[in-house]
Amino acid sequence: MSYNEFSQEKLDKLIQIQDLFKKKFDIDAYENWFYDSESELLRLYNSDEDEIYFKYIPVGSYSREKKTWMWSWFNKSSIEKSKEKVLIIKEFGAKNHYEKLQEGTFPSDEFDAWEFTSICLDFLNGIGAYKVDSNGLDKFMVIMAVEDIDSKTVQQFKQKKVECAEHGPSRPAFVCQHLDCSTVRGFHEAFDTSKGMELEEDDDFQAWCDECEKVRSEHGGWNEESERFAQIKLVCENCYFELKEFNQISNN
Ligand SMILES: [Zn+2]
Ligand SMILES: [Zn+2]
Known part of the structure; x- marks a missing residue:
């Protein structure tokens, strides 16, 4: 045929x-x-x-x-x-x-x-x-x-409101401008996370690098200046956990 x-x-x-x-x-x-x-x-x-x-x-x-x-x-x-x-x-x-x-x-x-x-x-x-x-x-x-x-x-x-070009619709997550998957930069989180975990209404996945953590503690937390340094950007949940795996595991 x-x-x-x-x-x-x-x-x-x-x-x-x-x-x-x-x-x-x-x-x-x-x-x-x-x-x-x-x-x-x-x-x-x-x-x-x-x-x-x-x-x-x-x-x-x-x-x-x-x-x-x-x-x-x-x-x-x-x-x-x-x-x-x-x-x-x-x-x-x-x-x-x-x-x-x-x-x-x-x-x-x-x-x-x-x-x-x-x-x-x-x-x-x-x-x-x-x-x-x-x-x-x-x-x-x-x-x-x-x-x-x-x-x-x-x-x-x-809750999946981000349309990621790579992963399709996903939940939103926030990371500092420095985090990527080419250089290991450390991974600090607002709270312990796991992929697919349940989130309260007001909770968001949030993470930042070693440099940001330094600036953050110098300023006693997040304020205008430390936030300016971090330039938090929006990513999807899947991207977030790719970043976490890359920046955290290799850091140990
Ligand atoms: Zn950073
Ligand atoms: Zn993504």
Whole structure:
């Protein structure tokens, strides 16, 4: 079977499944979406009372600007663990010499993207497909199941207000201007933290380097001057813990 025949067959199947999916969950009635790559959850909602959560698997992303496709398994900034599951399509592509299924990234169009999504939907036994537009990137997902989530997860989910170019939506965190992942500079925190921990309403992840700590203690704490030296900047929670690992561990 040629790739075109194969993908057309899957696309036809997607259209049928998608129809049921939309009707069953009244998908088009939700005006807003939000996804979280860490918990691999997609939230569709109109309000806090009118919402639904789905478990998803990322298929890949299509850049409308560059007109290129990138499979999720190839995308280093895609942090979903389930992207590994998409590798069975790559293997299948290699066996059948379907180039588009094997290469990580290449020039493409949106039609291709829907074909890839339909292939994944079929291979992974999804219940539907969804596309979100995140910073000019169309991110394609296979929806696996409706998810009942507890209130703690819901709360964490809603705290994710930073759209990190690298990690997608995440909770906000604050670090001094000096911290990066190229030179170890020490890592001082406002309180002990761990990734994914629960945060009180008023708490934020906050960290600064050795130099800042010196200036801070010289000034007896944070004041105008020590803050000017630190130039605290906003990063995402995932970036924060990358910085922590780099600047702290190597410091010990
Ligand atoms: Zn600093
Ligand atoms: Zn980040």
